[in-house]
Amino acid sequence: PGGAAESKALAVQGAQQVGYARFGTANHAGLWAGTAGSWVDLHPAGAAASVAEGVDNGVQVGSAVVTGLGGRASLWSGTPESWVDLNPPGVTNAMALGVRAGQQVGAVMSGTDWQAAIWSGTPGSYVNVHPGSAASSTLNASDGVMQVGSARFGMSNVYSTAGTWHGSGASFQSLEPVGGLGSAAADTDGIQQAGVVGFSDISHAGYWSGTAATWVDLHPLAASWSTANGVWGGYQVGTVIVDGVLRASASSACSRSCGMPRSRAS
Numbered sequence: 001p002g003g004a005a006e007s008k009a010l011a012v013q014g015a016q017q018v019g020y021a022r023f024g025t026a027n028h029a030g031l032w033a034g035t036a037g038s039w040v041d042l043h044p045a046g047a048a049a050s051v052a053e054g055v056d057n058g059v060q061v062g063s064a065v066v067t068g069l070g071g072r073a074s075l076w077s078g079t080p081e082s083w084v085d086l087n088p089p090g091v092t093n094a095m096a097l098g099v100r101a102g103q104q105v106g107a108v109m110s111g112t113d114w115q116a117a118i119w120s121g122t123p124g125s126y127v128n129v130h131p132g133s134a135a136s137s138t139l140n141a142s143d144g145v146m147q148v149g150s151a152r153f154g155m156s157n158v159y160s161t162a163g164t165w166h167g168s169g170a171s172f173q174s175l176e177p178v179g180g181l182g183s184a185a186a187d188t189d190g191i192q193q194a195g196v197v198g199f200s201d202i203s204h205a206g207y208w209s210g211t212a213a214t215w216v217d218l219h220p221l222a223a224s225w226s227t228a229n230g231v232w233g234g235y236q237v238g239t240v241i242v243d244g245v246l247r248a249s250a251s252s253a254c255s256r257s258c259g260m261p262r263s264r265a266s
Helices: none
Strands: 006-013 016-023 026-032 047-056 059-066 070-076 094-100 103-110 113-119 136-142 147-152 161-165 183-188 193-199 202-208 223-232 235-242 245-251
Touching: 006 047, 016 059, 026 059, 047 070, 059 103, 070 103, 070 113, 103 147, 113 147, 161 193, 193 235, 202 235
Parallel strands: 026 047, 047 094, 070 094, 094 136, 113 136, 136 183, 161 183, 183 223, 202 223
Antiparallel strands: 006 016, 016 026, 016 047, 047 059, 059 070, 059 094, 094 103, 103 113, 103 136, 136 147, 147 161, 147 183, 183 193, 193 202, 193 223, 223 235, 235 245
């Protein structure tokens, strides 16, 4: 947008794109409708910084840092005035990372660790879905039924474990395949889950179809690093490093008949 020093688009659904633009030293959450001139600045009044991470059917989610209040999980409906602070009472820091079918997902800060969280449009709808045995956890995306993200087990364990949830901490199911050294799930369309698994300390892009055993490694032979960030209808997108160059990437791999997902993925 005009006047911005830099900008980044992070998610898309239908005709809307969301992300942020930097004005001066502050990032401002915003959305576009296909052109630079369509930019709408979602930055809440009183915020020091903000970013929009997800969009679904005219609803945007992300985070805002508000002076005196800390990090706020945020919900918008297309204007800065529509901003909803999703932080439940007593929570100073929270973030919303994905939205689908009326469900917002992310994490809240408890002590020094993040705990996976789900909302349905209001702070009062907050549900903590942190697995009981985990040290920390975060949800990155939802299709409205299944949630995906990662959890870290054991305070000395520096590696996270990719997983799926179905609305509760007890429903957590690990997606980490045999031989994996850390993993995270970034997105789901209800059928596939896209993400990354570490093998010998090298990140490999890939996807699952609901269980650890269904892992498909998409890491190109020529790549030194790769990750999958999004999935929709049998297509996966992400980034690889080849010859020292970061490259946008896509795959149409399917481990089975992909069918049609339950809802549209960002």
